[in-house]
Amino acid sequence: MSVLADLLSAIDGGSVEVVDLTAPLSESTPILQLPEPFSNTVPFALTEISRYDDRGPAWYWNDIHTGEHVGTHFDAPVHWITGRDGEDVSQVAPRRLVAPAVVLDASARAAADPDFVLEIDHVREWEKAHGPLPEGGWLFYRTGWDARSGDQAEFLNADENGPHSPGLSAGCARWLAEETPIIGIGVETVGTDAGAAHSFDPPFPCHSFFLGAGKYGLTQLRNLDRLPVRGAVVLASPLPIVGGSGSPARVLALVER
Numbered sequence: 001m002s003v004l005a006d007l008l009s010a011i012d013g014g015s016v017e018v019v020d021l022t023a024p025l026s027e028s029t030p031i032l033q034l035p036e037p038f039s040n041t042v043p044f045a046l047t048e049i050s051r052y053d054d055r056g057p058a059w060y061w062n063d064i065h066t067g068e069h070v071g072t073h074f075d076a077p078v079h080w081i082t083g084r085d086g087e088d089v090s091q092v093a094p095r096r097l098v099a100p101a102v103v104l105d106a107s108a109r110a111a112a113d114p115d116f117v118l119e120i121d122h123v124r125e126w127e128k129a130h131g132p133l134p135e136g137g138w139l140f141y142r143t144g145w146d147a148r149s150g151d152q153a154e155f156l157n158a159d160e161n162g163p164h165s166p167g168l169s170a171g172c173a174r175w176l177a178e179e180t181p182i183i184g185i186g187v188e189t190v191g192t193d194a195g196a197a198h199s200f201d202p203p204f205p206c207h208s209f210f211l212g213a214g215k216y217g218l219t220q221l222r223n224l225d226r227l228p229v230r231g232a233v234v235l236a237s238p239l240p241i242v243g244g245s246g247s248p249a250r251v252l253a254l255v256e257r
Helices: 003-012 107-112 118-130 152-156 168-178 206-212
Strands: 014-021 045-053 056-065 074-077 098-105 138-142 184-187 216-217 230-238 248-257
Touching: 003 014, 003 168, 003 248, 074 206, 074 230, 098 118, 118 168, 168 206, 184 206
Parallel strands: 098 138, 138 184, 184 216
Antiparallel strands: 014 248, 045 056, 074 216, 074 248, 098 230, 230 248
């Protein structure tokens, strides 16, 4: 049998599971909220065109209204000023959308401190236990934050000082982006950066360093607890929007059972 036939047989037989890492996309999907004077994205919405009626007797369809960075989504380099000369989402090579992934679990630390940030030493400690970061692969940063995704206020976790959600330190983001072989960072939060990252130096370092290095971000992932520490293969499928800075995406993982 061919490699692809073997894979299909494994999926059909259950020895390879397809795990959906995507949050359902609806009007209640939490979205980023920037303070004034900055502009914000629109939430996801459907506008019905016809539904088996005189507007279209045999078909149901909708117009969709959404921002590029709503729900589970893909950040392309051109999304950030440091990557302004880089790829838009339509230019990302298909080969780079299929890649290995490893999972670094900091959910206990994030549960104790919603402002927890990952440092270089945390990643090096993980590597000692689980091996090197994958060449051309994703680092998925599990914080347990997907458990909050059913409620906008709980997900953003903001107070008078701004949002509080876990992320990476500026030093860790720069090191991962510039000195490790990963293709990008995947998170469960509304964006790749910590809630307090507006106050970091530079502000929003994951965006600044990863996208500036021609790497990518995946956000609002879920079900990372169903992945092994290493060994999963991830398929990230953004829409190829010409000139787009990103796109809502369906993100799937293939896991051997």
